[in-house]
Amino acid sequence: MDTAERVLAYGGGWLDRAGELRTDPARLEALLTEPTTVVLPLWRDRCLVDGDGPVRLTGDRASLVRTAADETVFLGFDGDVAVFAVDLSGLGEPAAVEMAGAARAVDVRALVGRLDPAGAAVQAYARGLLHWHRQQRYCGTCGAVAVAGGGGHVRTCSGAECGRLLFPRIEPAIIVLVEAPGSPERCLLARHAGAAEDSYSTLAGFVEVGESLEDAVRREMAEEAGITVTDVTYRGSQAWPFPAGLMVGFRATATSDEVRVDGVELLEARWFTRAELRERVAGGRRLGRVDSIDHQLLTGWLAEAR
Numbered sequence: 001m002d003t004a005e006r007v008l009a010y011g012g013g014w015l016d017r018a019g020e021l022r023t024d025p026a027r028l029e030a031l032l033t034e035p036t037t038v039v040l041p042l043w044r045d046r047c048l049v050d051g052d053g054p055v056r057l058t059g060d061r062a063s064l065v066r067t068a069a070d071e072t073v074f075l076g077f078d079g080d081v082a083v084f085a086v087d088l089s090g091l092g093e094p095a096a097v098e099m100a101g102a103a104r105a106v107d108v109r110a111l112v113g114r115l116d117p118a119g120a121a122v123q124a125y126a127r128g129l130l131h132w133h134r135q136q137r138y139c140g141t142c143g144a145v146a147v148a149g150g151g152g153h154v155r156t157c158s159g160a161e162c163g164r165l166l167f168p169r170i171e172p173a174i175i176v177l178v179e180a181p182g183s184p185e186r187c188l189l190a191r192h193a194g195a196a197e198d199s200y201s202t203l204a205g206f207v208e209v210g211e212s213l214e215d216a217v218r219r220e221m222a223e224e225a226g227i228t229v230t231d232v233t234y235r236g237s238q239a240w241p242f243p244a245g246l247m248v249g250f251r252a253t254a255t256s257d258e259v260r261v262d263g264v265e266l267l268e269a270r271w272f273t274r275a276e277l278r279e280r281v282a283g284g285r286r287l288g289r290v291d292s293i294d295h296q297l298l299t300g301w302l303a304e305a306r
């Protein structure tokens, strides 16, 4: 694991996912009865937390929540300890909170800065996987009920003539730091519809069917900002299971510094020099969400004092 990759929230490969156990239901069942096994309860995309952060249940309490859970999924091993997550979404919020011995339900993104990176990553993983189960109860081909299996990593259509296997979906999106041609060195930031006044971030968009990631970069930059880009270079990726994203970060260079926003997704786009960005930071403004690859792309660029 590259240390730089672990700077990004929510990823990092902290668990051994032990994929080989997904086809071993007897072993998974046995792990669930081990006293050290940890069960993480979630309620409708939220962690159940007490004063110390997300609750980690073992023993009798873990068994109890499993009896009320819509799904139990195997996340992997943290060292020698098996980690599962359960979905208590079928209960009302007070009942779910009480059953888990928690104080309240909170989205993992609201806990950034208070959770250690491994804790945040595992909660995000659980959130994304359990969210998928709630969205994939039926087969999209024949409409029959889809039944969870494989430790929670697959659902199988129960239709007698179908039996399709349904796997968790990931929706990739590109996020791009665009540099201006020539000097002074500048990067393009935009004000997105719905964002706070004077809030600028890098440009992003979903990858469409039949596109490479680089195709998506070129199309999105043309559509949203009216710019043609070259030198599309991969910079890193970030798990973003809110609910099913994968953010893929790029740098690119515009062929012209003329910008024309679409007025729908982007209200304004403008070029910033490093000095201007530093001035914004000094004035108390943030460079994107601190848990996002947007923030990393910007701080990385800013640190290159060329």
Ligand SMILES: [Zn+2]
Pocket: 139, 140, 141, 142, 143, 144, 157, 158, 159, 162, 163, 164
């Ligand atoms: Zn089916």
